[in-house]
Amino acid sequence: MKMANRKLIVSLIMMLLVGGYAVSATENMVSAEKLLSSYNDKMSNSRVWGGSFISTLGAVTILIPNGETYNLTPYYVGGAILTYGLCEIFVNRTLPEREFEKLKNCKDSDSREQSSYNSLIYLANNAKNNRIAGAIFDGIFAAYYLIARPIKNNNSSYYYSYDSRTNDSNYNYYFGAYFGASALVQALCPSEPETLLETYNEHKNRMTFRSGLDGTGKICLALEQKF
Numbered sequence: 001m002k003m004a005n006r007k008l009i010v011s012l013i014m015m016l017l018v019g020g021y022a023v024s025a026t027e028n029m030v031s032a033e034k035l036l037s038s039y040n041d042k043m044s045n046s047r048v049w050g051g052s053f054i055s056t057l058g059a060v061t062i063l064i065p066n067g068e069t070y071n072l073t074p075y076y077v078g079g080a081i082l083t084y085g086l087c088e089i090f091v092n093r094t095l096p097e098r099e100f101e102k103l104k105n106c107k108d109s110d111s112r113e114q115s116s117y118n119s120l121i122y123l124a125n126n127a128k129n130n131r132i133a134g135a136i137f138d139g140i141f142a143a144y145y146l147i148a149r150p151i152k153n154n155n156s157s158y159y160y161s162y163d164s165r166t167n168d169s170n171y172n173y174y175f176g177a178y179f180g181a182s183a184l185v186q187a188l189c190p191s192e193p194e195t196l197l198e199t200y201n202e203h204k205n206r207m208t209f210r211s212g213l214d215g216t217g218k219i220c221l222a223l224e225q226k227f
Helices: 002-029 032-063 073-090 095-105 109-148 171-188 192-206
Strands: 207-213 219-225
Touching: 032 073, 032 095, 032 109, 032 192, 095 109, 109 171, 109 192
Parallel strands: none
Antiparallel strands: 207 219
């Protein structure tokens, strides 16, 4: 009887140890820190490449030969563009990068994971609010062009396409369709931070390990997948 109790106790301890290790391994497969890190790298690279392009454009504007040597406008414009591009590369930081910087203050893996998860929630909510606001504004512009039709035919070659019955330029419909499509896309398509948060929550909720004893007293470990 004592031997059976010992086996049961040892089996329970092993079950807890193996189960805890399995759950930890599963959580590390899709961690909030990894998702935040990959998104941070993507936004950082986009910022650097964008800043490099703007800086190159500013430098080209300055270096292009100017027939009128007394005209300093290209130098002012090029200098402003170059300065903005350099600021994008070395000074400005995107919101995901600033959120990722907060992980430096975390001492252990659990606090880093929790901080990363909080950052994902913040980024997703911020992106969702911006997306909805953009959809509303684009929807307002679409309604303005389609209903008010502010652009009239003024015999200009730019507005050569117009409705002869109302004298309204067809550019009203073009702009209305553009803003309407933009509003629809923003309203229906989630942003990348929202997708990352959804991915993390799905993996966290769906994949769980269960451990226990079978009929012969052996330890069993099962992966439960929820759909």
